[in-house]
Amino acid sequence: MAVSAKPPERAQGKDGEKDFHTLSGEPVRELYTPEDLPEGIGGAQDPIGRPGAYPFTRGIYESMYRGRLWTMRQFAGFGTSEETNERFRYLLDHGQTGLSTAFDMPSLMGHDSDHARSLGEVGREGVAVDTLDDMQTLFGGIDLGDVSVSMTINAPAAIMLAFYVAAAEAGTGAAGPVPPERLSGTIQADILKEYIAQKEWCFPIDPAMRLCGDMIEWCTQRMPRWHPISISGYHIREAGSTAQQELAFTLKDGLTYVEQAVQRGLDVDDFAPRLSFFFNAQIDFFEEIAKYRAARRIWARELKESFGAKSPRSWQMRFHTQTAGVSLTAQQPLNNIVRTTVEALAGVLGGTQSLHTNSYDEALALPTEEAVTIALRTQQVIAHETGVASTVDPLGGSYFVEALTDEMEQRSYEYFAKIDELGGMVEAVKRNYPQREIADAAFTLQLQIDAAERVVVGVNRYVAEDEQPIPTLRIDPTLERKQLDRLQAARAKRDGAAVEAVLAALREDAAHPRRNLMEPLLACARAHASEGEIIESLQQVFGDYTETPVF
Secondary structure: OOEEOOOOOOOEOHHHOEOOEOOOOOEOOOOOOHHHOOOOOOOOOOOOOOOOOOOOOOOOOOOHHHOOOOEEOOEEOOEOHHHHHHHHHHHHHOOOOOEEEEEOHHHHHOOOOOOHHHOOOOOOOOEOOOOHHHHHHHOOOOOOOOOOEEEEOOOOHHHHHHHHHHHHHHOOOOOOOOOHHHOOEEEOOOHHHHHHHHOOOOOOHHHHHHHHHHHHHHHHHHOOOEEOEEEEOHHHHHOOOOHHHHHHHHHHHHHHHHHHHHHOOOOHHHHHHHEEEEEEEOOOHHHHHHHHHHHHHHHHHHHHHHOOOOOHHHHOOOEEEEEOHHHOOOOOOOHHHHHHHHHHHHHHHOOOOEEEOOOOOOOOOOOOHHHHHHHHHHHHHHHHHOOOOOOOOOOOOOHHHHHHHHHHHHHHHHHHHHHHHOOOHHHHHHOOHHHHHHHHHHHHHHHHHHOOOOOOEOOOEOEEOOOOOOOOOOOOOHHHHHHHHHHHHHHHHOOHHHHHHHHHHHHHHHOOOOOOOHHHHHHHHHOOOOHHHHHHHHHHHHOOOOOOOOO
């Protein structure tokens, strides 16, 4: 394989020196010294502190991975619920310690598989879930009282949670029925992030925020082991944001959800310990570690000082990390194993509670079993062979890391101030402020890559002249027909009058803004109403949403 290795020069700084920056564009000095450390380090008011102690810069647990390794939670889902159930079992058999569910595009958008817009997309990038029957099959043979489950879905999150609770109640494994109180895991449900970055929505912003609040309130009362929202910076970063924008916008989203729940009359200490976060691990190693450390410190301060949380568990930021999909390249895809390893190591050294490592072929297709296994083995090698889990926060006190952490924190508060000037995060999103900031950052980075100012190995340097394709996973197109048949069968065997009754009751409750919609949604799930039918019923009350273009 011929390789072109002509090295384009980086932009020059003063006196002919190279100009070094982080991936986010922050300048990097040649040397960092004790003078770069935050004021007060090592003293009684040390801003770094100790692991397990406020402000948790060094980690939320005193012993961190010496006491318990992070959860290895690989994202999986494709085809129908049968195929994904097989992949779940495969991952559990190979040492995975938690399940993470990827839904297909129709499910993410609130469409049934037989909707006109679903054609060609059913089961293609995740699992198709239309009804309670699908959810029961998805977790068939798995004890949901024993396994922690994550579901990455946002606009229809309350519906999928209702399906999941109803499936657990009916029983999906050898252990039999599992009540909501015993279920553990996370559903993403971060709707603000959707309007900012991922662009998957079903309703206007205000009623969508209401559904998030309903979930937080209901889970606080009924699901004490469940995280009702995973505030997600991952997709903000995948859309092209800088590390600072990912941090600031994600934290401000989270603080907005806290504010909404408090306004409902909930005690912050009753729900804050069950809020979790989801961050990206990009390729700029030290910048990512600093991002996680700053995130913990800011969250602890804001929950304690701004919201008056008294429990240390409310101050602790728990987060899942996924390596950066946007960093993967279709060119020379085996290089992605190296990228993923570096990014995963940053997540671990940054103190993540769970981790997904991307497969090397994901720039081309859903991953093969071989690629998935390598991705999981990457985590296992880091955990058991490198020694990074032997001590807590081994980079703590590094002049460079502490200076970056401090700078990251300052940038976040600058963004907070701007968002507050606009009237808060909901209003800022309606006015397209974060969307515009991300678009500008993405454009700037792409210009740098196109000009080879930012090197991407195999793309703009060390390019292969005669690269051979690798085997990729092909989704059988007959699976779409199989899912349509499943949906028709589910509709045929249910009580149609009962379905119409629960959908009418849902619309009635939705028309009253102070009624919590989780119980009506559970009634719809138990009656085997489909996701699309539930969404369309709610849209009759809430309306739908069209984004204002950003230029």
